[in-house]
Amino acid sequence: MNKIDLQNTLLSKSQFIRGLQCHKSLYLHRHHPELRDEVSSAQQALFQSGQNVGEFARELFPEGIIIQYEGVPLSEQIENTAAAISGEVDTIYEAAFCYDGVFIKADILHRGRHGWELYEVKSSAGVKDIHLRDVALQYHVLTGAGLPVSKVALVHINNRYIRNGAVELKKLFTISDFTKTVAQYREEIISEISRQKQMLCGGMPAIDIGEHCTNPYDCDFMGYCWQHIPLDSIFDISGRFAQRFDLYRQGIVRLADVPDDVLSKPQRQQKRATLEKRNFISARGIKRFLDSLHYPLCFLDFECVSFPIPPYDGLRPYQHIPYQYSLHILERDGAALQHFEYLAEGTADHRQSLLEKLLRDIPPQACVLAYNAAYEIGRLKDLAAWYPAQSKKIEAVISSIRDLAEPFRGRAVYYYQMNGSYSIKSVLPALVPEMSYDALDISDGNMAMQAFLQMMVSSNLQEKQRLKKALLDYCRLDSLGMVKIYETLKK
DNA sequence: TAGTCAAACTCCTCGTGCCA
DNA sequence: TGGCACGAGGAGTTTGACTA
Numbered sequence: 001m002n003k004i005d006l007q008n009t010l011l012s013k014s015q016f017i018r019g020l021q022c023h024k025s026l027y028l029h030r031h032h033p034e035l036r037d038e039v040s041s042a043q044q045a046l047f048q049s050g051q052n053v054g055e056f057a058r059e060l061f062p063e064g065i066i067i068q069y070e071g072v073p074l075s076e077q078i079e080n081t082a083a084a085i086s087g088e089v090d091t092i093y094e095a096a097f098c099y100d101g102v103f104i105k106a107d108i109l110h111r112g113r114h115g116w117e118l119y120e121v122k123s124s125a126g127v128k129d130i131h132l133r134d135v136a137l138q139y140h141v142l143t144g145a146g147l148p149v150s151k152v153a154l155v156h157i158n159n160r161y162i163r164n165g166a167v168e169l170k171k172l173f174t175i176s177d178f179t180k181t182v183a184q185y186r187e188e189i190i191s192e193i194s195r196q197k198q199m200l201c202g203g204m205p206a207i208d209i210g211e212h213c214t215n216p217y218d219c220d221f222m223g224y225c226w227q228h229i230p231l232d233s234i235f236d237i238s239g240r241f242a243q244r245f246d247l248y249r250q251g252i253v254r255l256a257d258v259p260d261d262v263l264s265k266p267q268r269q270q271k272r273a274t275l276e277k278r279n280f281i282s283a284r285g286i287k288r289f290l291d292s293l294h295y296p297l298c299f300l301d302f303e304c305v306s307f308p309i310p311p312y313d314g315l316r317p318y319q320h321i322p323y324q325y326s327l328h329i330l331e332r333d334g335a336a337l338q339h340f341e342y343l344a345e346g347t348a349d350h351r352q353s354l355l356e357k358l359l360r361d362i363p364p365q366a367c368v369l370a371y372n373a374a375y376e377i378g379r380l381k382d383l384a385a386w387y388p389a390q391s392k393k394i395e396a397v398i399s400s401i402r403d404l405a406e407p408f409r410g411r412a413v414y415y416y417q418m419n420g421s422y423s424i425k426s427v428l429p430a431l432v433p434e435m436s437y438d439a440l441d442i443s444d445g446n447m448a449m450q451a452f453l454q455m456m457v458s459s460n461l462q463e464k465q466r467l468k469k470a471l472l473d474y475c476r477l478d479s480l481g482m483v484k485i486y487e488t489l490k491k
Numbered sequence: 492t493a494g495t496c497a498a499a500c501t502c503c504t505c506g507t508g509c510c511a
Numbered sequence: 512t513g514g515c516a517c518g519a520g521g522a523g524t525t526t527g528a529c530t531a
Contacts, residue, residue: 124492124493125492157492159493238528239498239499239527239528264499266498303531304530304531305531306493306531308492316493317492317493318493318494319494371529372496372528372529372530374494374495374496374529374530375495375530375531377495378494379530379531405529409496409528421529422528422529423528423530424529445530448531449531
């Protein structure tokens with residue numbers, strides 16, 4: 001979008017939504033965009049996936065024209081939209097309008113029997129309150145600009161749809177009619193636009209941090225607004241802690257000042273461990289867990305990818321598809337560690353070959369350890385449903401799975417460096433400081449998913465090899481990290 | 492973005508004790 | 512015996528943390 005044009009436009013739709021969440025965020029976005037937090041690559045990937053859904057949904061109303069916006073001034077986009085409306089065109093994608101100082105782009109605009117129908121596409125699996133305000137704003141602008149609007153609808157993913165053959169758009173997407181609902185928001189939208197315009201003409205609004213910083217979205221300026229929060233604050237307390245902001249407003253910010261009686265038992269443990277820099281270890285709890293294991297021990301970690309639009313038959317939207325695993329095997333105490341792995345290559349459906357290799361790699365009668373095993377169990381159950389002929393073998397693996405996170409979730413082991421978290425990304429550096437994700441190109445599952453997608457589409461052989469190595473390194477570290485955690489527990 | 496799980500929370504039922 | 516208050520315990524719901 002043209003920057004100069006944006007400055008001339010008082011509000012864009014995304015800015016209005018931002019302002020609904022917090023006026024200060026909108027003010028900073030307009031006057032101090034340099035203070036924005038860095039957007040992670042994983043967030044960018046998610047944003048891009050949302051865009052793809054929007055483009056895919058256009059096929060619900062095919063043969064429309066698109067209002068180009070790359071490098072095109074806003075005024076020209078609006079003129080092109082007006083020309084399309086007055087012509088013979090029945091469907092317009094990215095139609096541009098401006099009214100009341102607000103600029104919007106409508107995902108899909110379709111000429112219906114009784115007027116124009118507005119379809120806003122969301123990649124989520126359901127309708128959220130913020131979506132209604134989004135379309136209410138668009139309705140306000142469209143009708144204000146003189147367009148007769150007969151229908152306002154939200155198009156979102158139907159996550160119960162199961163692909164069977166070519167994607168059936170009418171089943172993949174749910175279209176919910178909110179024509180009557182948006183009218184109820186009219187007064188609210190008009191007064192909010194006025195409030196936001198007034199605010200932008202003045203100084204920065206004095207809005208303190210609060211629940212609005214993360215609801216409905218994480219604010220881009222948290223790094224700026226939250227800089228006065230010290231290390232070891234009430235915001236580091238993990239788990240449910242509804243009084244967080246009540247205490248903050250009473251001036252209680254430091255973890256040390258939080259009264260014990262408002263904390264749960266694990267939270268009190270976290271507070272004590274953090275303040276006294278001490279670890280809590282229950283030898284009995286560890287023994288109970290270790291006694292439930294037996295050799296050969298398999299340490300399994302899956303990496304998965306998911307798409308809003310299912311790429312293969314039998315898949316639901318956003319269902320996780322395993323594309324990689326790393327498996328370390330310890331045959332007996334003191335034996336050499338064996339390693340097996342699988343990484344899909346190319347765009348073909350690789351689920352069956354992954355499953356077959358996995359079932360070959362896991363020895364019979366093994367005890368399989370996974371970290372937060374519910375995730376691995378879920379993927380194995382999916383594989384059993386996709387390939388019923390293998391379901392007995394898969395069920396046997398599932399019944400042998402033990403969760404390595406158990407001693408940490410149950411707080412039999414708590415290191416103060418874990419900061420209330422029991423994820424492997426917190427536990428491993430605390431227990432085994434020499435093992436770190438920092439040195440890797442890929443340091444979490446989202447990055448791995450993005451790298452895998454890049455690897456699939458990249459035509460550069462060198463880049464493919466680099467991504468392949470990074471993916472294998474990352475997944476190997478997860479399962480090897482589990483081995484190290486197990487060894488530390490044994491000590 | 493979704494799904495899963497466990498913990499925390501809420502709500503309800505039931506038992507107990509007290510009093511009139 | 513009935514009415515009320517209170518607490519314990521269970522069931523159901525919500526939330527947060529986790530995975531990708």
